[in-house]
Structures are given as structure tokens and as C-alpha cells.
Amino acid sequence: MILHLDMDCFFAQVEERENPRFKGKPLVVGADPKSGKGRGVVSTCNYEARKFGIQSGMAISKAYKSCSQATYLPVNKELYSRVSENIFRIVEGVSKIYERVSFDEAYIDLSKVVKNYKEAEKIGESLKKLIFRQENLTCSVGIGENKMVAKIASEEDKPDGLTVIKPSQTLKFISKKPIRDIPGIGPKTENKLEKLLGRSNLKIKDLKALSKKQLIDEFGKKGEDTYFKARGKDRSKVGSENKTKSLGREVTFDENTTDPEEIIYTFKNISKEVSGLAEIEKRKIKTVVVVCRFEEFDTYTRQISFDPVQPTEELIYKKGIKLLLRLFLKKARPVRLLGVRVLFG
DNA sequence: AATTCATTATCAC
DNA sequence: CTAACGGTGATAATGAATT
The missing domain is CATH 3.30.1490.100 (DNA polymerase, Y-family, little finger domain)
Known part of the structure; x- marks a missing residue:
């Protein structure tokens, strides 16, 4: 039983907390737009900025064209790192078995912490409350039978969401999701899969048309993972801290x-x-x-x-x-x- | 034959 | 009309070089 924690537009939310005058207006954290000539990208933006079509990873010059009136802030890693430490202290209180994916994302293994999904949901609620009380920040939580399901579940009801998918619901839940929701399927793999199946807008259930051999031949190890993920199976472990390589x-x-x-x-x-x-x-x-x-x-x-x-x-x-x-x-x-x-x- | 090295591709956030 | 496009770190595939 895995819980996925994902802070809502983390960098932007922290900046709003530090400076409430940014709230309610479009806010973009990322590269300096330099009046449209900047070369970097958007790290994170708040929901007001998203209304203008701005997204993480977008060229900052494009963001600036869509919304030059937004507030543009540089990435203050120092600040987000401090806040992240506080959040992970709370995470550690939930279970010692957790994985730090980034400043704002974690997997927590609840298998040894709770007996059933009802209890898991309670943990999710209390985690959200603790983070909100102690840090005044909202997050989204997903709970499922493995990392993939938990991760897709946390996206379901953003921001400030809590979604629990019991094993009996897994297949129904993932089947209609776009294949890009599977961790490990990026733009290149999506494109190749579309060519293989001869159409676009693929859903996870569409991947079942491909045999394990076909996927391995085409994508190697990743293909094998995809075969299982299309069926709701993901055996990857919630791994704790590893040394930097x-x-x-x-x-x-x-x-x-x-x-x-x-x-x-x-x-x-x-x-x-x-x-x-x-x-x-x-x-x-x-x-x-x-x-x-x-x-x-x-x-x-x-x-x-x-x-x-x-x-x-x-x-x-x-x-x-x-x-x-x-x-x-x-x-x-x-x-x-x-x-x-x-x-x- | 097995391991390491070098390079590119892909992905996540 | 289209393209615009960071920084950090991981893993895998592949082929060449070493052991």
C-alpha cells in the first residue's frame, strides 16, 4: 500500500506564502523572461498563471508572450529546500519507508503502517492536515496498491486532493488515463507507441493490444515495465536515500x-x-x-x-x-x- | 568472456 | 504561422576498449 505525496505548484505556493501580495494573480517561478528574450523555462506557476496557458517546462519567452503582466520570480532553491526539509520531517513521522523524489514529491510505503485502505485514507488526511498546519501549504495525495497507481491517483483531484484507489478499482481507474500518465512514458515513447498502434490519443488500456515480446523488442526493459503497468502492475520498491552517483x-x-x-x-x-x-x-x-x-x-x-x-x-x-x-x-x-x-x- | 569505458537517448521534476 | 527550450541527475542501450 503506497501513498504518493505531491505538493501543489510547490515553488509558486511557497512564494505566495512568503509574500501574500502575490496571491490571486498570475505568478511564474523560473528563468528571467528579460522582456521576452529570456532563454530559460518555467519551473512552476500558480493556477492563475495556468489560466493563460502557462505550464511547467514551457519556454519562458513563450510564457511571457502569453502573459507579460504576470509576476516573474527567480527560483529560490535555498528557500524551497528549507521548506522541503520541514515537509520531509513530517513524512518521516508517517513511515520510515519513504522515497524523496524531489523537493516536493514523495512516496511513502504504508504497508507496515496500516491494515486497510480506510486507515490509509485517514493517514492521508492527517498528513495533509499536518502539512497545512505546520507549513501553511496544500498538497495532493494519492493512495494505491503500488507506486504507479498512487502517483496517478495524486493527480486526480489536484490541487488539495486526496484520492484512494483500492486494488479492486485499479484497472477501471487507470484504463481511461492517457499513456503519458504512466511514469516512464515520455514524449518519445508516446510517439513511438502511437506509430505502432496507428493512432493517437492513446489510453492505458490500449496498450494491452501489444504483447510483452513486442514491447520488449521495441523498448527493451522499459517495454517490459510498460507491459505490466498497462495491467496495473508495478513492482518497483519505495527506495530510501541512495548515495549520489x-x-x-x-x-x-x-x-x-x-x-x-x-x-x-x-x-x-x-x-x-x-x-x-x-x-x-x-x-x-x-x-x-x-x-x-x-x-x-x-x-x-x-x-x-x-x-x-x-x-x-x-x-x-x-x-x-x-x-x-x-x-x-x-x-x-x-x-x-x-x-x-x-x-x- | 566479462567488465569497464564512451557516447547517445530518454525520462522525471 | 511557427518556434521559442534549464538544470540536475538517473538509467538503459550499444559498441569499443580492456582485462
């Missing part, structure tokens, strides 16, 4: 550049940031990866591995710049984005 930074230039000085200078900066963060981890690194996106949006990575060593700024910079310059000199085109990432040993 990699850490990186990337930046998009305000304007594409071919200036080697600017590229090298920027690379030095992000190398420094990554080394700073990596040193805090107190772990050795074994690979440096550089990322370079050119103006046509084509993105390349180059990486070098070595015997694990304590990360230093010099090491990351020296290993990385070699890879980067090789790429840049070969392509000789304007660069849009640079990144560097380290993999821990």
Missing part, C-alpha cells in the same frame, strides 16, 4: 558564443563550482564528463575515466578543458551551453 553544473550563455576566452572562462567557473560541491561529498571521483550544446541544439558529451582520486578544481578543469577544446575546435560552431559533471568512484 554524479554531480555537475551546466550553463546556457545569454547569447551563443565562439569566443574561446569566454568559453574557457565559463568552463573554469563551472569546474570550480563542481569541485566545490564534489569536495563536500568527501568521496573520490573516477570520471569527468563535459557537455557542449551548439546553436542548432545538437548536444555532445565527452568523458575521461581514471583511477579514483580526491576531486580538486585543477583536476576537473584540466581533464575537462582538454575534452572540451577538442570538441569545440573540431565543430568550430557557436556554443549555446557548456557543462561539466563528475562521476563518483
